Amino acid sequence: MSIGRHNDRLHVEQCPVDALAERYGTPLYVYSRAHIEAAWRAYDDAFADRDHLVCYAVKANGSLAILQLLARLGSGFDIVSGGELERVLQAGGDPRRTVFSGVGKTVAEIERALEVGILAFNVESEAELERIDAVATRHGVTAPVSIRVNPDVDARTHPYISTGLRENKFGIDIHDAEAVYARAAAMPGLRVTGLDFHIGSQLTELEPLADALSRSLGLLDRLAAQGVQIEHLDIGGGLGIRYQDETPPTPAALADAIRPLLAGRSQRLLMEPGRALVGEAGLLVTRVEYLKPGHRDFAIVDAAMTDLLRPALYDAWQRIETVTPGNAEPRRYDIVGPVCETADVLGRDRALALEPDALLAVHGAGAYGFVMASQYNARPRPAEVLVDGDQAHLIREREALADLWRGEHLLDRP
Ligand code: LLP
Numbered sequence: 001m002s003i004g005r006h007n008d009r010l011h012v013e014q015c016p017v018d019a020l021a022e023r024y025g026t027p028l029y030v031y032s033r034a035h036i037e038a039a040w041r042a043y044d045d046a047f048a049d050r051d052h053l054v055c056y057a058v059k060a061n062g063s064l065a066i067l068q069l070l071a072r073l074g075s076g077f078d079i080v081s082g083g084e085l086e087r088v089l090q091a092g093g094d095p096r097r098t099v100f101s102g103v104g105k106t107v108a109e110i111e112r113a114l115e116v117g118i119l120a121f122n123v124e125s126e127a128e129l130e131r132i133d134a135v136a137t138r139h140g141v142t143a144p145v146s147i148r149v150n151p152d153v154d155a156r157t158h159p160y161i162s163t164g165l166r167e168n169k170f171g172i173d174i175h176d177a178e179a180v181y182a183r184a185a186a187m188p189g190l191r192v193t194g195l196d197f198h199i200g201s202q203l204t205e206l207e208p209l210a211d212a213l214s215r216s217l218g219l220l221d222r223l224a225a226q227g228v229q230i231e232h233l234d235i236g237g238g239l240g241i242r243y244q245d246e247t248p249p250t251p252a253a254l255a256d257a258i259r260p261l262l263a264g265r266s267q268r269l270l271m272e273p274g275r276a277l278v279g280e281a282g283l284l285v286t287r288v289e290y291l292k293p294g295h296r297d298f299a300i301v302d303a304a305m306t307d308l309l310r311p312a313l314y315d316a317w318q319r320i321e322t323v324t325p326g327n328a329e330p331r332r333y334d335i336v337g338p339v340c341e342t343a344d345v346l347g348r349d350r351a352l353a354l355e356p357d358a359l360l361a362v363h364g365a366g367a368y369g370f371v372m373a374s375q376y377n378a379r380p381r382p383a384e385v386l387v388d389g390d391q392a393h394l395i396r397e398r399e400a401l402a403d404l405w406r407g408e409h410l411l412d413r414p
Pocket of ligand 1: 057059060078101102198200201202236237238239272273274275276310367368
């Protein structure tokens with residue numbers, strides 16, 4: 001186990017978390033290298049019996065050192081912006097293993113992706129197809145495109161992270177997709193290579209995914225009948241992690257569930273996991289500033305919704321524990337940050353034995369943690385450390401105060 005207690009002291013691999021907090025300060029993100037690598041390999045191994053590519057969803061955690069680890073394993077990447085593309089390149093990732101998702105690709109982003117030669121654009125609308133065709137034609141190249149269909153299945157997850165229903169903004173209605181493929185095939189700047197879907201995130205059941213796949217395979221067959229050959233099938237990301245008592249399916253269970261559906265089909269399989277690779281590999285470490293007893297008992301800590309937004313934004317529950325044992329009596333605390341918002345909560349009603357200055361660790365913070373951090377209330381964003389055995393590497397420095405106004409200009413006239 002890469003994150004756990006030894007002699008009642010929380011460790012990430014062989015590093016005691018309290019020592020990391022002393023050395024690097026708090027709030028602090030800490031990740032386990034071994035955990036990330038094992039999670040990626042589990043995904044890769046699960047699909048070893050067919051041609052496949054695991055494309056890590058950069059949005060879950062785009063820190064360069066983490067992308068570098070994954071690139072070294074041979075990972076592909078799923079990006080949603082020109083910024084994420086440059087991050088992948090900076091980290092040594094391979095553009096030819098990179099797919100570009102997202103509903104709002106700009107001309108400049110499309111040009112750059114064509115220039116570096118990505119694997120495919122996951123196209124989300126007809127207007128986007130036209131734009132990519134025009135840009136590619138202007139530059140005298142052909143753009144590889146995969147059409148993201150909206151399979152109209154209920155992913156049975158939080159509505160904010162559900163994307164595969166007809167009323168969501170994502171993808172092209174599967175019922176219209178044949179006509180859209182026919183149009184795409186006729187555009188001179190495009191080469192139709194794929195079919196893809198992504199139905200939502202933090203999935204705890206496989207049935208909606210299998211359902212979306214069957215519907216997509218039906219479409220694939222209708223396309224084949226019209227002479228449109230699809231080279232790759234991209235099933236998106238979405239496998240959940242254990243925040244509380246969920247029992248999310250493993251990548252092996254996913255592979256087993258879809259194997260019969262894919263029997264006899266030769267398409268290369270792509271997937272875009274984010275959370276499942278990095279979520280459980282990370283902690284947010286924070287220190288208690290004040291204990292404030294009263295009608296509710298509050299523990300005011302030095303991390304806030306600006307560092308970890310999920311509890312405030314989605315009412316998400318993430319496990320919180322003390323880093324070292326204390327002598328205090330356990331009480332039920334609301335763990336809140338210093339930001340001037342009632343929503344600034346990391347966890348409500350948690351039974352914890354807290355002393356002033358206690359260190360707390362919030363679990364499941366490796367995905368959609370730092371990437372969603374902001375500087376609201378003029379708070380510098382936290383540092384990030386990657387643990388590798390008994391070594392800790394500072395992979396991102398804590399922001400300095402001067403970073404808060406970098407690029408700003410005072411008025412130069414009275
Ligand atoms: N592919 C596409 C096209 C996506 O939109 C997403 C996530 C993924 C892959 C990766 O999904 P994952 O394997 O991580 O579930 N901030 C929210 C999650 C938003 C997910 C958005 N799309 C949260 O903190 O729960």
